[in-house]
Amino acid sequence: MSDKKDAVNIGITLSxxxxxxxxxxIAVLATFVAYTIDKKEVGGLYFCTIGCAFFLLHLA
Structure with missing residues (x-):
């Protein structure tokens, strides 16, 4: 019975x-969108930063 409880707890933790x-x-994307709306013009570094942020979030 303890094994089933442990399995359920692992599933809940992963979820x-x-x-x-x-x-x-979503929060990171909202921050980038707010920045874009505020600045009206963004450079190439902006898109590089977005790509790096999402890449790092996928690694986490």
């Missing part, structure tokens, strides 16, 4: 972590 990562990605 919680996936939800947290998804919300973090």
């Amino acid at each position: 919680t972590q996936l939800i947290a990562v998804a919300l973090a990605m």
